[in-house]
Amino acid sequence: xxxxxxxxxxxxxxxxxxxxxxxxxxxxxxxxxxxxxxxxxxxxxxxxxxxxxxxxxxxxxxxxxxxxxxxxxxxxxxxxxxxxxxxxxxxxxxxxxxxxxxxxxxxxxxxxxxxxxxxxxxxxxxxxxxxxxxxxxxxxxxxxxxxxxxxxxxxxxxxxxxxxxxxxxxxxxxxxxxxxxxxxxxxxxxxxxxxxxxxxxxxxxxxxxxxxxxxxxxxxxxxxxxxxxxxxxxxxxxxxxxxxxxxxxxxxxxxxxxxxxxxxxxxxxxxxxx
Numbered sequence: 001x002x003x004x005x006x007x008x009x010x011x012x013x014x015x016x017x018x019x020x021x022x023x024x025x026x027x028x029x030x031x032x033x034x035x036x037x038x039x040x041x042x043x044x045x046x047x048x049x050x051x052x053x054x055x056x057x058x059x060x061x062x063x064x065x066x067x068x069x070x071x072x073x074x075x076x077x078x079x080x081x082x083x084x085x086x087x088x089x090x091x092x093x094x095x096x097x098x099x100x101x102x103x104x105x106x107x108x109x110x111x112x113x114x115x116x117x118x119x120x121x122x123x124x125x126x127x128x129x130x131x132x133x134x135x136x137x138x139x140x141x142x143x144x145x146x147x148x149x150x151x152x153x154x155x156x157x158x159x160x161x162x163x164x165x166x167x168x169x170x171x172x173x174x175x176x177x178x179x180x181x182x183x184x185x186x187x188x189x190x191x192x193x194x195x196x197x198x199x200x201x202x203x204x205x206x207x208x209x210x211x212x213x214x215x216x217x218x219x220x221x222x223x224x225x226x227x228x229x230x231x232x233x234x235x236x237x238x239x240x241x242x243x244x245x246x247x248x249x250x251x252x253x254x255x256x257x258x259x260x261x262x263x264x265x266x267x268x269x270x271x272x273x274x
Contacts, residue, residue: 023105023161024113024209029098030271032119032219036095037264039125044258045073046129046137050247056255060243062132068243071130078128078136081183093122095265097146105156111164113152120145123263127256131243135184139256141176141227148172148201162209164217169202172223176261178230186238187251192231197261199225207269217269228259 046069047056060068074087097119105111126140154166176197180189201224207217234244235251244252 024103024111024156024164025105026274027100027102028215028271028273029100030215030269031096031098032117032267032269033094033096034219034265034267036092036121036123036223038090038092039123040262044075044127044256046127046139046254047257049253050244052248052250052253056253058247058252060131060252061246062243063241063246066132068131068133069129070132071134073130074128075126076128077124077126077140077181078130078138078183081130081134081136083130087128088126090126091124092263093124095119095121095267099269099271101152103152105161108161109156111152111154111156111166113166115150115152115168117148117150118145119148121263121265125261127258129254131184133184135182137184137254138181139178139230139232140181141178141230141261143225143261144175144177144195146172146174146223150201152205154205160209164207164209166205166207167203168205168219168221170200171198172201172225173198174225176225176227176230178227180232184234187234187242187244188236190233190235192229192233194229194231197225197227199223199260203264205269207271209273213273215269215271215273217271219267219269220264221267222264223262225261226259227261231255 048058049056050058076087076089079086099117101115103113128138150168150170152166152168156164203221205219209215233251233253
């Protein structure tokens with residue numbers, strides 16, 4: 001949606017073709033490539049709702065009353081059924097996408113604009129819980145695709161105002177690939193199918209015009225997505241003494257404690273300006 005809006009804005013800029021030689025006013029299309037950081041997830045862990053009352057403040061206990069998840073948690077993807085077998089840490093990855101927008105230069109220095117963007121990246125964000133069975137339970141997510149539309153405001157300088165420094169801010173929406181992986185072969189696990197997240201982006205950038213129609217730049221961007229609705233339910237068939245169905249025979253719901261997917265990106269940009 002944001003990319004479509006940006007392309008539409010750029011298309012309406014056709015009458016301004018002659019203005020690009022006199023400043024930043026005009027439309028543009030382009031792209032970016034760079035790297036996204038490892039997600040910032042702090043001490044992420046599992047939270048449980050054993051009685052299915054909607055409150056994730058319960059402890060999953062065995063029939064003997066012990067904490068079924070006493071081995072603990074790790075930020076990452078399990079390498080085996082116990083913590084001793086290791087936990088593969090989360091990672092950043094490539095960040096690339098397409099963009100289109102329009103800028104207005106006001107006077108000799110001030111530039112205001114709007115940009116629509118479609119992006120993808122290779123970050124992986126997992127959290128694992130270990131049970132006394134022993135078994136592991138991992139929730140893993142990645143950004144499949146992301147759409148954003150941001151405002152830009154900056155200051156142009158140089159002999160022909162060919163340099164631009166700017167700040168950018170706006171809403172973002174992403175499709176998140178959420179998956180659950182476990183070594184537990186006794187219970188049945190189902191998720192609620194939620195794979196979307198909304199949030200915002202903000203950052204700083206520098207862009208330099210090369211000739212009348214081309215510009216290159218660098219951009220630092222922070223992304224904060226609220227991935228708060230993904231749930232997994234552990235249910236039967238299983239023995240009646242199974243911790244997941246001990247309190248409520250319908251099962252136990254669980255989610256991540258850190259429901260925000262936050263990461264930053266450093267990008268190189270290139271645009272063809274109309």
